[in-house]
Every structure is written in structure tokens, then in C-alpha cells.
Amino acid sequence: MIDIQDVTYKIAGQPILQDVSLQLDKGGIIALIGPNGAGKSTLLSLVARLLPLQTGTIRVDDLQIGQTVDTVLAKKLGILPQELTVASRLTIRDLVGFGRYPYHKGRPSADDHDRVDTALHLFDLSDLAERQLETLSGGQRQRAFVAMAYVQDTDYLLLDEPLNNLDIAASRALMTLLRDLTAGRKRTVVIVLHDINYAAAYADRIIALKAGRVVADGAPDAVVTAALLRDVFETPANVTTVARRQVVLV
């Protein structure tokens, strides 16, 4: 469980997050939504220890962020960056192989190589394994990064707006991939999403933030309502139900 307690974060005196307390249970996809500037990315960055905590505590299972050795957390919590531009000429196999770094520290064993091969196969990347990242499409690149997170074998995976710059096919493929990762409730994916329809369709739980506070939290059909769009996003969009799923009419 990721346990966030009374987290407040300020930049130049301006509060970005105010007294946020959340318990994110293990298993499933948890989507963070909210208007621009609501503090979603900041919250994710704090959990990912990309930003130093100012007040409050964050615990990932029994590990407290800020007090735990980085190499230990690296086996517990993975993060994928928003920008998938990485040092040129890295091949997919190299990139996926980096996912094992927390375990082998640069000296991969036969077992590490096996796991990379398995992941390449599982994510349908075997044929592309020796291709360089920069020669791939956005969707393929995204898949390679998720494969890397998969071999890192962390219980928690954080993603910040991964659907940016992806077309509908790649977006759906990625979300399905994340669904599969969390199947069996073994892994937890925390994801910042802009498109509420994707959140409603794929997430198990949706948390809405506005002006640094949690304003809604629950299952998709409880959270995605016309009232939410009106109050949180301040836009009078209608919400309807199609195939027993909430859909925002845009």
C-alpha cells in the first residue's frame, strides 16, 4: 500500500498540494485526474522521490520515502518519464536490460538475460530487439519502456501522462498492457491521465484533484459524473452510460 499522510507542497510560497492524505491499496490501476495545475504530477513526483518532501510522510509498504536507500526502493517502485527521449542509439534490448539494473548493478547474470528475453517475447518486441529506440514509433517505444518496467519487477509503477502524443490505437494498446500487468492484483499502476474516458474505461479507482486537494475518490462510475465535470473541471459536459460504462461526451 502507498500511504500518503498530510502532504503539503509549496513552490515559492504557492501551495501546489494541501494536506493530501491517501491510501492507495495494492493491486489494480489507480488514475489521477484533474484540471491543469491541480497537483497531479507533483503528487506523483513526490511518491517517485523525484521531488523532496516538504511536509507530511509517504510510505510504500514498509518503506518510508526520503529515509529509504534508493537501491532498495528501486526494487519496489518504478517510474516512467513523460518524455521518452533517451540517449540516442540505445537498442530496445539495452533499454529493457536496464530494468534489471537494481538487481545486478551492471553485471547481468544468465537469469537477468533470460528475464529480458522473456519480456521481449511477452511484449512482442523480439523482432525489434536490436533496433535503436529513435527508429521506432511512439507506440513501440512506449511498449519498450513498459517492458523495461516489467523486468524491473516492482510492485508499484508510476506513469505521468503516458498517453500524450499517442494515437488511439497505441493508447488503447498501452492501457490494455497496463491492465494485463495488474492482472491478478499483483502489481499496482498509478497513472496520471488527462482523458477521463480512458480513466473510466481502464482504471479500478479514480482520484480527482483540484487546486492541490483531493475532491473525489472512488470507483469510475461513482466519480465520473456531470457534477464532477462541472465542479472540478468547470466545463458543462454531459456524461452518459454506454455498455455499462461512464462516457464523457466531448
Next chain:
Amino acid sequence: MRVRFILLTIALSLCCAAYLSIGARGDWGFVLSFRAQKLAALLLVGFSLSWATVVFQTITGNRILTPSIMGFDALYLLLLSALVWSIGAQAYQALSAQVLMTASAALLCGAALILFKTVLRAGRGNLMQMILTGVVLSVLFRSLTAYFQRVIDPNEYAVVQAASFARFSNVDTSLLLLAAVLSLGAGLAVWRIRHRLDVTSLGPVLSASLGEPPRRVQWQVLILISVLVSISTALVGPVAFFGLLVTSLTYLVTPSCRHSEILPTAALIAGIILVGGQTLMERVLDLSTPLSVVVEFIGGLIFLFLLLRSLR
């Protein structure tokens, strides 16, 4: 990778043999020991500058900037001028070379740490912003240097001037042992963190995710870079574009992104350029053009090319 490595090693060995033997007359024992010292100095400079540039480019996440381009050379000249201004040329020349080198290396290290940290903070991965910061700081250092050079008297100025140009033909070999110990020590430290450097080159978010937050490695690497660059600057003076020339060729030659391959390749290429180039200039072309001029010319062209390509 093996083959490439062996070829480069053979090329470097040939360059070294040519450097030691071409045009040697008289007592071979004397010629060899005299030339061997200069050869060692050249190899040491090549090693230090190439490794410093490679790791600098890794932690700044780009392949255009080098410590020299970010104002390190200008800083060296500033310290030199300030030193001559404050203690006078006579006292400066009376200092033993070892003391001078240790002192200037220590001063440069301190100043370089502040410089690089400023540049890194200002840039945050934004290439253009980092170049701009580097350029502005270089201009500032150069103006201060010019100020110092105007207030000291012309004779003292001659001393500063002699030390402010790169000199591959006239390497200060009395510093060799000290320089070798320092730069090989720093080199060993770099080699030990080569896997961490691989992870750092993935960018701040991924390296944090893999348990190597960049800021932890950054300080360590900045100190090592400062040591390496200070030593080579103390040995041969400032060379702005040499490091860039070496790393560009290295990335061209090795397809790998691993430091365990990049670092040795870079050192070999640096050696080939310096020793081969020096042999050509000194023995074949009779010193008609200093090697530093040729290296800076080609390196400068590469810099412009890379910069224009990144703008497109």
C-alpha cells in the same frame, strides 16, 4: 567490438613507435628517454581530457558541450592572470612547477565545481540555456582576465601569455609523475562508477527509478572532471575543442552506449590524435603549424556542425 578495439590499439602503438623513432639521430638512449617523457605526457593529456569530456557529456545529457566550452579554459586563464597579478611574475616563476600545479589544480577544482553546478542548475537539461550560460560566463571570465592583464606590467604579461596557449610540443615533463598519479587515480574512480554512468545517461527520471538519482552521482563526477581537466590544462594549457573532437569520433566509431566501451575507445582515439598529430606536425611538417591549431580548427568545425544540426 573486440576487432575495433584491437585496431585502435594497433594504430595507437604505431603512432607511438613513429613518434619515438622518426628522425632520431645520435645517442638513442638519450633520444628515447627524452621523447618517452613527452609521449607519456601526451598520452596522459589525451586520457584525462577524453574521459573528462565523456563523463561531462553523460551527466549533462548532451553530446555537444564539453567542460572547455562551458568556460573552463577561460577560468584557467583568469586564475593564472590573477595569480601573476597578485604575487608578481618573479614570485610566480620562482614557484616550483609541482607546487604551482597542485595549487592551480586545487583552485581550479573549487572554481570548476561552482561553475559546473551553476551551469547544470541553470540548464536543467535545456541545451540552449546551458550553452548560453557557458558563453556568458566565458565572456565574464575573459573580460576579468583582460582587466588583470592590463593592470600588470608588460613583462609580467609575457609570462601569462606564454602559459595561455596550448603547447603540445613543449610539454612540462617535470610535472609528469604528479600528474600521472592524480589523473590515473581520478580515472580509476571514473572506471569504478561506469555502470552507474550508464544508468545516468538514461535521464533523471529513469535513473531515479533504477535507484541511481542523478544528483548523487553528479557531485562525485564533477569533482573527478575538475581534477582531470585541471591536470591536463596544467600540463599543456587550454585546448577548447579537443575533447569534443575526441568524443564525436568516439560516438561515430562505437555504436555502444556503455561506458565500459566508450571510455577506453575515447582514450585510444585521443591518444591517436595527439601522438599521431604531433608526430606529423613535429617530424614530417617541421612544426610549420602547431597541432593545437589544427585540432581546434577541426574541433571547432564539429562544434558548429553539431550545434546547427541540433537546431534543425
